[in-house]
Amino acid sequence: MRAHKSIQRGFTLVEIIIVVVLLAVLAIYSFSFLGIGSEIVAQVGSRTQLVAEQRFAVERLNREIRSAVPRSARSNGACLEFMPMLGSNVYLSLPRPGPGGTNPMVVVTPYLSLNTANLVGSYVLVYATEPSYIYSTDQTRRKTIAAIASDPPQNGLSSLTLAGSPSEFFTDSPSRTFYFGAPPVSWCVDEARNELIRYSNYALSGTQPGLTTLQSSAGSQQVMAVDVANNLSAGQAPFVVLEPTLQRSNLVRLFFAFVSSEDQSATIDITHEVYIPNVP
Structure with missing residues (x-):
């Protein structure tokens, strides 16, 4: 009987190069998608941490305003003053x-x-x-x-x-x-230091004191929040006091822009209205 030789065929060099190129392209896109996913997770984590850090200050300010003497809230843009x-x-x-x-x-x-x-x-x-x-x-x-x-x-x-x-x-x-x-209290945004500061233990004044005056006259100064990025010159006033009407008493509108100092892409804006329920 005649013996038959088995023929074994391999890949050519061109086929191998094509496969390597396709695998490289697929790996690049796969790692790109993984990188985007990791970036999204990191940004969400930074924003969540930023919200958690500022929540205490905003909640405390909300409670203090609601417990203020009616008609005592007044604002000059950078600062909010009221009488507890x-x-x-x-x-x-x-x-x-x-x-x-x-x-x-x-x-x-x-x-x-x-x-x-x-x-x-x-x-x-x-x-x-x-x-x-x-x-x-x-x-x-x-x-x-x-x-x-x-x-x-x-x-x-x-x-x-x-x-x-x-x-x-x-x-x-x-x-x-x-x-x-009680003696008045002021909350101010210090644009130079990117901080929200609470001032107390200072005297009554017919003219609302500004940030510079409070820094030199207030007996107590507490930093309540950091990473505050309000641009006052661009109209991002943190405090607006709305005059009462026949239907409601004072309304205080709050706006804070926060930017994480560790991750500049982590930003959050907080807009909140606080109603002072008491009437004179």
Whole structure:
């Protein structure tokens, strides 16, 4: 019988080169897609971290504004100022000029988390419908509490001895409501340092203090947030106070732009409106 030789065929050099080129192209596109996916995951992680870092400051500011004395919020663009409210209730008698006036002021003691004795030195406001009545030297609707004592004849009442000149309130509140107020607080965006700073322990002023004034006069300065990227010259004002209408009281609009210092592609804008529910 005749033997048959098996024929074995291999790949030619051209075929091998074509396969190598195709595999290289496929690998390049595969790694490219993997790189895009990794970049997306990293950006999402950076934004999530950025939101988590700034959430505390925005939430605290929201709570402080909602607890402010009504009509005390005012803004000059870079800074927001308001007077924290320590308590509120109704009064029974109010020091007024003329024969119908009484002194001291008798009020229904509001529920307070602090000792009422600590109210000495703070403010009591009656029908302060404009920031000028709250901050200026005009003391016709804002008085400083010189002393406070429980009214023995009736439980739940307190007598306030007031300081200042004039010593009487020149108008009543239609609802006979009063507010206890603390020294003012300001939140400012420092564009040079990219920080949101809270200022406190400074004196009342008829003109709202700016950032430079607060840096030199405020007794307490706290950095509440970093990586703040508001461009004030481009109109990115962080604070806008909207005047009250017949349907609502003060409304404060907040806008913050945050950019991560570690990842410039991680950016986030926060727009929020805070409603101050109280009325004078």
